[in-house]
Amino acid sequence: MTGFTNPALADIRAAAARIAMHARVTPVLCSDVLDEIAGARLFFKGEHLQRGGAFKFRGACNAVWSLTDDEARRGVVTHSSGNHGAALALAARTRGIPAHIVVPEGAVAAKLANIERAGGILHRCAPTQAAREEACARVQRETGATLVHPYADARVMAGQGTIALELLQQVPDLDAVITPIGGGGLISGCAIALRALAPGVEVVGAEPAGADDALQSLRRGERVTDIVPHTVCDGLRATIGAPNLALLRELQVDVIAIDDDAVLVAMRLLWAELKQTVEPSSAIVLAALLAQRERFAGRRIGLVLSGGNVDLDAIPFRSSAR
């Protein structure tokens, strides 16, 4: 963490300007039926409709376009369970530079296909944090590519924070915003923007109970890095980043841990009522809200649907419903 500087609101605004040519302003979606079920007014920020099918394009795009021409020429590299990898490949393509993507074995097929379609160069490794970082370091040595970390990166955090800028413009008078927590890039960027522009808005993170390293880290007062993730939320298996954890504590972000069963119930509700094919890692925000219904009742809640890259041959709620 030494030397890490968090992005400020100005960096998030700069990111918004930098990515405006490339990223989509995603719509906010509503459903009378879900409002009725929740007993609250829900505003879903549709980042699954972002280019590449996930919010990750924002951070990746900001990082790619922050590079000097000389840095850019040597390309970028990252490790990613999928969405960030596809996003970085797509972002690199907007600048015509190579993107090396280290992917762990067992990643979702739909996400790997996205990476290849975007022109990313795949490097496979074992599904551990250590193996990912080692493979990344090797590619860096061999190519001179710049590492764009999926979440412990100020440029990436700033890019993800542009979601909160848009949401505040699209929906007035929010009482709370819920985002998923994996490595913590999304919630870091959003929390910085929200604390600066709308300090009264509660910032809540939804984390899988089977990968609740952020929650445990906050409780123990130190970063817990030895959890073996076990969750259907394949986008939320990463360990919370050190700078991200520090931000969660500093900005008083509340974290709710959610069981996979509740995630799958919420995912089905989003498919049926909001008509959106979101992935489990997105559906967790609705699950968190429904798990604490009384807390959010009667209020106006923003929920970030982070991605929609589902393998349609293995829809998890189908097998559990039968």
Add this chain to the structure above:
Amino acid sequence: MTGFTNPALADIRAAAARIAMHARVTPVLCSDVLDEIAGARLFFKGEHLQRGGAFKFRGACNAVWSLTDDEARRGVVTHSSGNHGAALALAARTRGIPAHIVVPEGAVAAKLANIERAGGILHRCAPTQAAREEACARVQRETGATLVHPYADARVMAGQGTIALELLQQVPDLDAVITPIGGGGLISGCAIALRALAPGVEVVGAEPAGADDALQSLRRGERVTDIVPHTVCDGLRATIGAPNLALLRELQVDVIAIDDDAVLVAMRLLWAELKQTVEPSSAIVLAALLAQRERFAGRRIGLVLSGGNVDLDAIPFRSSAR
């Protein structure tokens, strides 16, 4: 058909004003991947995000709010395979009046649940056109309710035509608009608006090959009413209405017939790439475009996604993919 007066552009504009308080302006959705597959610029009008999960709310709402107070008090009645029924129940609730919905046996469970949730009173009948009309007539005699036909009704056509008004405002310079054809209410309203406001835009209807009564009627020069529909597009099984057929001919609407297999391929693409859980009756518009790729190549095409009420326990492309 005696005495039937088609709505004019002024009626569609009046409908837009009448329903503005109740209906949603639905978003237009795009996907780089689908554009690439199609070789054209596609603009999907998301009517599955309309209240009730289908475009039908527009026509039903216009009809309900066109009634005098005295008519309204006695309620409304219709027959519907589902989406129009749910829409009429929802529209009736916005005015606080009863809605009687005659539903054929075999209708999709998710659609019946929608009708009941909206407060509609269900009346079941055999799945034939004759049985539907008979049951409707009985309810009319017993209650004095006003019949709101799903498509052969000028108020309903005018309501559906508001989709084209919005689409023309949302997307400049369209070359063609494709909508599904069931009974013909949607395409009638849209064709009237498009011919009046954008006469250069091609108007194309997509009809299931297993229920291609509109296409056959146009070819034979007379209304074909003896087809037994056999298609996965449960919203498109109705027989083309007499006034609707006359309009298709008059306004030179082209009809493309599509096999169910092609519909399911398109549906899967829409779920995977556009991230929208649309029903087969919606997906047929993309299937029609892909069936005639050369014709639409390089052009700007509006496609109306008509509804999203899918039974998630029986996703048709799942069983066919295994």
